[in-house]
C-alpha cells in the first residue's frame with residue numbers, strides 16, 4: 001500500500017485512483033471559484049500555469065504565474081499537474097495567482113535518486129502524461145539497450161505508454177535494436193534529421209518527423225534520452241519556436257554537452273504537449289516492483305493470476321505461471337516461441353536483471 005502512494009509526501013495529493021472515488025483534496029468553500037489549469041514549468045517556487053480558459057488572461061494566452069498556497073503543504077507539485085488557482089489570473093507582468101488545489105494524478109512518472117544522500121528515494125517527475133518518448137540514437141552515441149529497458153520500466157510503472165524513437169537513422173540500421181523490443185510490443189519510429197541531408201529528407205517525408213507527430217498529436221508526451229542523442233533537434237522539428245538548444249557531440253567522450261536546462265511543457269501545433277526533460281540523466285528504477293512492471297503487460301497480467309501469492313515472476317522462481325504458459329503443449333511452435341520471447345523480454349525488465357548489469361551510468365561517467 002505504501003508503494004502506491006509514494007509519488008508525493010503530501011497525503012492530500014493522491015497518485016492513483018484507489019479505494020476512494022474522489023480526490024482527497026482539501027477543497028475549502030472559499031475556493032469554489034478557483035479556476036483550473038495545468039503546470040507547464042516550475043522555476044524556484046514560481047509555477048507557470050496554462051489556464052483551461054485562456055480568455056481569463058489579459059493577453060489571451062492563458063499563461064499565468066502562481067505560488068503554492070501554504071495550505072497545500074509540502075507535497076511536490078510537478079509539471080503536468082492539474083491544479084486550480086485563485087486570485088489574480090490576469091497573467092499580467094508581476095502578478096501572482098495562488099494555487100489552492102492539486103488534482104488526483106492519472107499517471108505519474110517517477111525516478112529514484114541514484115547518488116548522494118537521497119539515493120534510493122523516488123521523486124515525482126511529471127504528472128498526467130500519456131506517452132514516454134524514449135529517444136535513442138542508432139549511433140553517435142551508441143545505443144544502450146539497458147538504458148532503454150530502464151526507461152521502459154519507468155513508463156510501465158508510471159502507467160504511460162512507451163514510444164521508442166530511434167534517431168540518426170542515416171548513420172546505422174535500426175533492425176538489430178528493434179529486434180530487442182519487438183516481443184515487448186513497443187511502438188517505434190526511426191528519424192533522420194542529419195543537418196546536412198535534412199532538407200531533402202524532409203521534403204520527401206522520409207525524416208520520420210511526420211510519423212512521430214502523428215503518434216503524439218493531441219496527447220501529452222514526455223521526451224527522455226541521453227545527452228547527444230538528438231532530442232533537442234527532434235523537439236525543435238516538432239514544436240516550432242521551441243528553440244531547444246542543440247549541441248555537438250564531444251569528439252573525445254562521444255557525449256553531447258548538456259546544453260538545455262529546465263523541465264518544460266511545450267505546446268504542439270494542433271494540440272497536445274511535449275515535455276522535455278533536459279538534465280534528467282539518471283533514471284533510477286529501484287522503487288519499481290515486479291508487479292509495477294507487470295502492469296505494462298495486460299496479457300501476462302492475466303496469466304500471472306495463477307501464480308503463487310507473492311510470486312516475483314523472475315526467471316527460475318518456483319511455480320511461476322508464466323513458465324507454464326510458455327511450456328503449454330497446445331500452441332503451435334511459432335506461438336510457443338512468441339510466448340517465450342515475450343516472457344523473456346518481460347523478465348529482462350525485472351529489477352534483479354536490471355541491477356545485475358548496468359552500463360547506464362558507466363563508472364567513468366559517474367559523478
Ligand SMILES: Nc1nc2c(ncn2[C@@H]2O[C@H](COP(=O)(O)OP(=O)(O)OP(=O)(O)O)[C@@H](O)[C@H]2O)c(=O)[nH]1
Nearest residue numbers: 168192193194228229230231232233246247256257
Ligand atoms: N547524423 C545525424 N545527426 C543528428 C541527427 N539528429 C541530430 N543530430 C546531431 O546530433 C547532435 C546532438 O543533437 P541534439 O539535438 O543537441 O542532442 P540532445 O539529445 O538534445 O543533446 P543535449 O542537448 O546535450 O541534451 C547535433 O550535432 C545534431 O545536429 C540525425 O538524425 N542524424
Ligand SMILES: [Zn+2]
Nearest residue numbers: 307311313320
Ligand atoms: Zn509468477
